Amino acid sequence: MLYKDEINCTVDHKFAIYKSKRKKKNIEVQQYANPVLESAYFISKNSKDVFIPQDSIQEAANTIYSNMKKLKYSVSVWKQHELHPKVANEDAINWIFLVDLLNFSFWSDLEKEKGSDCRERFSIYYKDKIYSGYWSLCAAINRAIDEGIQITNPSVYASPENLSDDKIKYIFRSHTSEEIFLLQERINCMREAGKVLVEKFDGSFINCVKQSNNSAMNLLKIITDNFESFRDESEFLGRKVQFYKRAQILIADIWACFEGYDYGSFNDIDDITMFADYRVPQALFHLGALSYSQNLHNIINSFTLLPNGSQLEIEIRGCSIWSVELLKRLIQQKIKQDNTLDLIPILNTIILDFYIWDFANEHKNTFKVGIHRTRSIFY
Numbered sequence: 465m466l467y468k469d470e471i472n473c474t475v476d477h478k479f480a481i482y483k484s485k486r487k488k489k490n491i492e493v494q495q496y497a498n499p500v501l502e503s504a505y506f507i508s509k510n511s512k513d514v515f516i517p518q519d520s521i522q523e524a525a526n527t528i529y530s531n532m533k534k535l536k537y538s539v540s541v542w543k544q545h546e547l548h549p550k551v552a553n554e555d556a557i558n559w560i561f562l563v564d565l566l567n568f569s570f571w572s573d574l575e576k577e578k579g580s581d582c583r584e585r586f587s588i589y590y591k592d593k594i595y596s597g598y599w600s601l602c603a604a605i606n607r608a609i610d611e612g613i614q615i616t617n618p619s620v621y622a623s624p625e626n627l628s629d630d631k632i633k634y635i636f637r638s639h640t641s642e643e644i645f646l647l648q649e650r651i652n653c654m655r656e657a658g659k660v661l662v663e664k665f666d667g668s669f670i671n672c673v674k675q676s677n678n679s680a681m682n683l684l685k686i687i688t689d690n691f692e693s694f695r696d697e698s699e700f701l702g703r704k705v706q707f708y709k710r711a712q713i714l715i716a717d718i719w720a721c722f723e724g725y726d727y728g729s730f731n732d733i734d735d736i737t738m739f740a741d742y743r744v745p746q747a748l749f750h751l752g753a754l755s756y757s758q759n760l761h762n763i764i765n766s767f768t769l770l771p772n773g774s775q776l777e778i779e780i781r782g783c784s785i786w787s788v789e790l791l792k793r794l795i796q797q798k799i800k801q802d803n804t805l806d807l808i809p810i811l812n813t814i815i816l817d818f819y820i821w822d823f824a825n826e827h828k829n830t831f832k833v834g835i836h837r838t839r840s841i842f843y
Contacts, residue, residue, distance in 0.1 A: 497681055498735045500712065501789060503705035507782025510701055513757040514779040516787045520752030525794035527751060528819065532795075532811075537819050539810055542720035547595070547602035552722045554670045558616045560721060561669040563601060564714040565657050565693065568841050569645045570597045571742060575834075576767045589639040597825070600644075608635045619667045622658025649841050653693040660690050673718065673727050680715050680730040687711040696842040698773045700782070707781050709843045713739045716814040724810075734812045738788035740781035741843040742835040744817060747824035750831045753787045764836050772840040780836050792816050 496502045508516060531537075542548060549556035572585035587596040590603035608615040613627075615635060620626045632651050636644045644650070665671040672690075676683035687694050687708075694711040697704055716736055722728025738744065748754035756764070760776055770777040792813050799811055824831075 496735075497732065498684070498737055499706045500708050500737045500785065501735070503700075503707070504737065504782045504785035504789065506703065507700055507705060507779060508786040511779040511783050513760040513776055514783040515755045515757075516783060516790065517752060517755050521787065521790060522794060524748075524751040524753040525791050525798070528791060528816070529795045529798050531823070532819055535819075537815065539720050539723050539815060541818060541822075542717065543723075547599060547606060549721060552726065552728070554668060555616070556721050557670045557673065557718060557727060558618065558668060559605065560717045561618075561657075561714060562616050562621070562654075563605060564710050564717060565653050565691075566601055566650050567598060567710055567713065568843050569839055570600065571835060571837060572642060572645075574642065584640050584642060586642045586644050587639045588636075594639055604636050604644075617667075618658040618661035618669070620658075621654040622662050624655070645839065646841060653841065656693060657691050664690060670727065676730075678729050678731050680719070680733045680736055683715050683730070684708060684711055684736075687714065693841055698778050700775070700778050705778065705782065707740045707785070707842065709739045709741060709781075712736050716817075719814065720818075733814070736812070736814055738785045738813050738817045739821075739843075740785050741821075742838065743824045743828070744788070744820050745780050745784040746828065746831055746833060746835050747820050748784055748787050749833050750824075750827070751820075753791055754783060756833070761833060764834050767834070767837060770836050770838045772838050772842065777836065777838050788813055788816055788820070 496505070543550055549559055570586070572582070574582045574585050585596055586600060587594050588600040588603040588607065589595075590607045593603075595603040605615055613631070613635065614620045615627070621632075629651055632654070633647060636647065636650075638644065661667055661669060661672075665675075672686050673683060675686060688706075688711055691711075694708065694714075696707045696709055696711070698707070699705070715730070715733075716739070719728045719730060719733050724730075724733070745754060749756065760780075763770070763776065770780075792811065795811055795816070
């Protein structure tokens with residue numbers, strides 16, 4: 465059963481902007497400030513194999529809220545991760561841009577036989593620690609900076625004359641025999657984005673941020689209009705749908721790095737949605753905020769590849785976004801009724817996604833359903 469959009473709770477207009485409702489070919493379409501949320505709503509209402517369970521999403525919201533209160537989870541958690549920049553400045557913005565430009569496809573085929581923590585998977589050895597997944601990307605970038613490579617400078621990575629393909633391969637050298645996935649695609653992303661930044665934005669992503677006029681939605685449009693590799697779109701039931709996972713997390717990371725101030729000040733930051741990847745849906749399923757048909761469950765647990773843009777993959781991503789939107793509304797209602805508001809000073813979808821992602825990575829070995837496997841530059 466799909467959890468009804470007419471969820472019985474008060475929704476603050478800042479968090480879910482409803483503009484209009486229209487009918488087209490007997491399919492209900494709802495408009496929001498963020499096209500990603502509009503797409504997610506549409507997908508969730510027409511999904512055949514992914515569902516948002518009405519009977520357990522409330523319990524999931526209770527569990528998440530309780531845990532977030534205990535942890536005093538807030539925007540400051542971003543800087544607490546040891547590999548993230550600690551100083552919020554232009555260098556940090558260009559670091560974040562490069563990381564989120566390359567923030568995709570870290571799952572390994574080795575997990576099928578050896579589990580998600582297998583030691584043979586691609587990893588980076590940095591400062592006496594071994595990092596895998598997203599953290600391997602951060603570690604590789606930081607290691608390159610320590611080695612004197614100007615890896616975060618767009619004018620450097622835009623050109624093979626300044627940074628050769630072989631040098632980029634060296635930067636992402638693995639601690640194991642398994643190499644980083646989609647290396648050539650990552651190089652292509654760097655060349656394309658670096659060239660755009662040099663030719664249109666004076667060689668720094670900070671100028672994109674300045675042009676946004678403190679609007680996350682303006683910045684989202686600047687990113688997706690100008691950088692092809694951030695254009696995370698598909699077609700579902702004859703309609704274009706948007707996910708913009710990396711573009712949105714880029715904005716969210718800047719907001720979190722600056723803790724909502726200076727270049728991280730966006731008057732509509734709460735319009736950003738959940739970042740539709742392969743890890744958060746797994747956690748949502750575990751928490752009871754998402755469910756799959758038996759067919760899809762079997763496909764996922766048999767490690768079958770789901771092509772990017774396939775209906776099953778689109779349903780997983782779209783329903784995950786809408787599930788987190790509903791979780792946010794339920795938790796916001798709880799916050800309004802709670803006397804301990806200081807325990808969660810800010811609750812938007814970004815904070816909620818950060819928490820669920822951290823939860824997923826901490827507990828992934830206990831989950832009964834795996835990640836869906838899609839090899840893509842978009843997540």
